[in-house]
Amino acid sequence: MAVAARGAGSAQRILDLAERLIQVRGYNGFSYADIAQVMQVTKASLHYHFPSKAELVRRLMLRYAQRFRAALDEIDGRSAGAIGKLQAYVALYTGVLADGRMCLCGMLAAEFATLPVAVRTEVTRFFDLNEAWLATVLEQGRRAGELAFTGQPREAARLLVASLEGAMMLARTYDDVARFQEAGHRLLSGLSGKGAAAPRRRSASGAVM
């Protein structure tokens, strides 16, 4: 009961800020001091909620994965066709990028060699999830004649994830969301059975990525 009293909660706020900081500056590019400054508290206070940076990020990853799985479920429930699902999936990326951020795991993938092991595990888990979900969508789409591609759905899914992550990173480098949108459109067109998919560009409601 008393749990619902606090508005948002300090721990959640800390995770929110850490998330954004990592997405913009990377794991090795942010510190407790950055979060403390925005929250107007001392660094020591943060250690009460998260004893170590590694633990903070690990917890962040768990929350992130949960939210992301929910987003994919939501897409599955909302969109019927494979193309619609893929468009919604790409829109997840667009929403984050429009906010000046990278995919959390895309960022951490770059710094992979310097990450705590517990965090590494969650990063690969995230990509595994993406690949598996996309592979299912692609397979069903092809079976329904809605999509066309060669080889295994899993391989096509891997390339799609990698391409979107790379396009996101490049687009952010150029501070140009349109670059990413163009890439996303080309990728979906290449998967569409009949020519180009409708270039409808829907932005995600709440950024989940």
Next chain:
Amino acid sequence: MAVAARGAGSAQRILDLAERLIQVRGYNGFSYADIAQVMQVTKASLHYHFPSKAELVRRLMLRYAQRFRAALDEIDGRSAGAIGKLQAYVALYTGVLADGRMCLCGMLAAEFATLPVAVRTEVTRFFDLNEAWLATVLEQGRRAGELAFTGQPREAARLLVASLEGAMMLARTYDDVARFQEAGHRLLSGLSGKGAAAPRRRSASGAVM
């Protein structure tokens, strides 16, 4: 004359180590101490050659760009067809990845927000160069009927660069070069006029990326 006396030169050695460190750990993940340890000298000695970290990396970028441009020129001179050029281009990535490294600029692109401005400039310059070179190859290949793709060569080139960078990052995360090779093959197949390109996998002689 005395210049040729020293074997390799300390400055070059420093750049070599810094390059590898950035490609594995990132700009914010390495320090003068890392280089000093390997070279068995003090940090102060490094500052004699490169007064600041920003200057060190800027100089590194200049050397890198020069070497990369030479590699593209070499490809232009060696390979006749567009597909051959693209395969050789992909092989540049493969060679670096097989050595456990990321593309230097792909890595720096992730950390873009934390980079010294002078370094940022060189990172975007690198991608501009890649896009321009690829766009030319793609355009000529399509005109010759060797390649098939829709839209502007420039847009196709951008997607290709982004996809390769993303695939490289994911493959390194999984420590699985084959993942990248599969992605590269799929990308080239998608550009090839008639079905799949020969899955000939040539590794770069000297890693230039």
Next chain:
DNA sequence: GTCTATAGGTGGATAGAC
């Protein structure tokens, strides 16, 4: 839960001897 205070370490960088 948040504070002060502080520990112990590492970061990039400089001065001046050799």
Next chain:
DNA sequence: GTCTATCCACCTATAGAC
């Protein structure tokens, strides 16, 4: 060119008062 010595800022983390 390389060293010792040192600076100062910042980092993660802890102890203990409030």
